[in-house]
């Protein structure tokens with residue numbers, strides 16, 4: 250392992266020093282290389298690949314085999330960032346044994362160094378067992394997309410007193426179980442701040458305000474590459490959809506009018522050889 254590689258120790262150190270942790274998703278080699286070269290700390294191969302890469306309506310259909318396919322590609326493009334593999338729906342809910350088997354697959358079949366899973370008190374035993382097997386775990390609370398049907402849609406979580414208390418208790422559970430880091434998704438900013446102050450482990454927010462120890466976004470959302478509507482928490486740093494459409498239209502036009510390829514994109518041969526062919 251190279252000496253500047255981001256590890257669980259790096260992330261812990263960053264919280265201690267008050268340095269924000271940066272995380273983005275990536276799902277393939279080229280995007281991972283772009284993100285890693287830019288200097289991101291953590292790359293999440295999210296099950297959101299079901300939406301942005303595979304066109305599913307939710308993350309629920311994503312399989313372990315689909316995840317592994319993408320995690321492998323991301324690892325090949327990453328040298329410094331820590332790669333975190335998202336455990337897909339039903340890969341860790343059935344039993345602790347299955348959770349161990351599937352977490353183990355990520356670390357054996359790819360070079361990812363941590364796994365992520367959704368839930369609080371109900372996944373305490375799972376987190377504990379995976380951590381005990383030597384696999385670092387990232388928790389995920391608040392809006393947990395794998396429970397979309399139970400939540401009745403993608404909604405901000407922890408708004409009333411009971412829900413807020415439950416989220417705080419779940420966060421402490423996730424830490425107690427041994428997770429080294431916790432994603433907070435769609436949580437009121439003041440509650441995310443309270444959770445962040447209440448935990449030793451760093452929190453990584455997405456729609457959880459500025460007081461988390463780090464931030465994560467889906468890369469397609471922040472680059473303006475996702476054609477479906479984006480949640481309120483997304484900031485589009487660039488509208489790549491527009492830039493790419495312009496490039497594609499120019500290509501179509503130039504091929505149609507035969508201005509592409511030009512001489513600089515073409516290969517010649519000697520007149521002498523050519524003459525013999527005619």
Ligand SMILES: Nc1nc(=O)c2c([nH]1)NC[C@@H]1CN(c3ccc(C(=O)N[C@@H](CCC(=O)O)C(=O)O)cc3)CN21
Pocket residue numbers: 296297300301308392394403404405435467469470475479480481482
């Ligand atoms: N491209 C993409 N980006 C994501 O952030 C993302 C995925 N896909 N797929 C998996 C989940 C689904 N996520 C979502 C999807 C929708 C909302 C959303 O529409 N939220 C409302 C909140 C409304 C409210 O309760 O006030 C919003 O307006 O932001 C939030 C998170 C986050 N994840």
Ligand SMILES: CC(C)C(=O)C(=O)O
Pocket residue numbers: 274293294295296297298335389432434455465466467
């Ligand atoms: C949005 C992040 C936290 C995630 O779980 C994913 O990309 O799947």
Ligand SMILES: [Mg+2]
Pocket residue numbers: 295296297308335394
């Ligand atoms: Mg996910």
